[in-house]
Amino acid sequence: MTIPQLSSEQLGAAREAATQARRARAELKDKVKGGELSFSTALDKALEDETLSRIKVIDLLRSVPRVGVTRATEIMENLQIAPNRRIRGLGRHQVERLNEQFG
Known part of the structure; x- marks a missing residue:
């Protein structure tokens, strides 16, 4: 299949x-990092929005204050979430467990 010429x-x-989508995702992570939004609120918001749902779970976890690479990886392993999983790919139980973790 050939790539269409645009x-x-x-x-x-x-x-x-693409630029607008990247800005929207970065803005959500910045709000979580700055404490304007809780992780649970950001997760709910991302689940409702097609653009925001493409954020990787580990990136959103790392935007939470005091959660770095190691703790985010540990949380993902404990909740049995694949390291490359995006928010839109989370199951109902995984979302519930993430909300319990940060609720």
């Missing part, structure tokens, strides 16, 4: 959409 306008629109 016009410069289509490429520009795609770049803009």
Whole structure:
């Protein structure tokens, strides 16, 4: 299958959409890091929004104050969540256990 050729306008629109999505995800993580949003609230918000649901779980965990690489990895292992899992890929029980952990 060949890659479709896009016009410069289509490429520009795609770049803009990708930039907006990255900014939205970064803003959510910054709000969690700054204490404006709790982890549970951010998780609920990400589950409802298609753009935000593409954040990796470990990245959102690492944005929580006092949770670094080691603790985030430990939490993921304890809750049996794959290291490359994104929020939209979490099961109902995994979401519940994450909310219990930070609720």
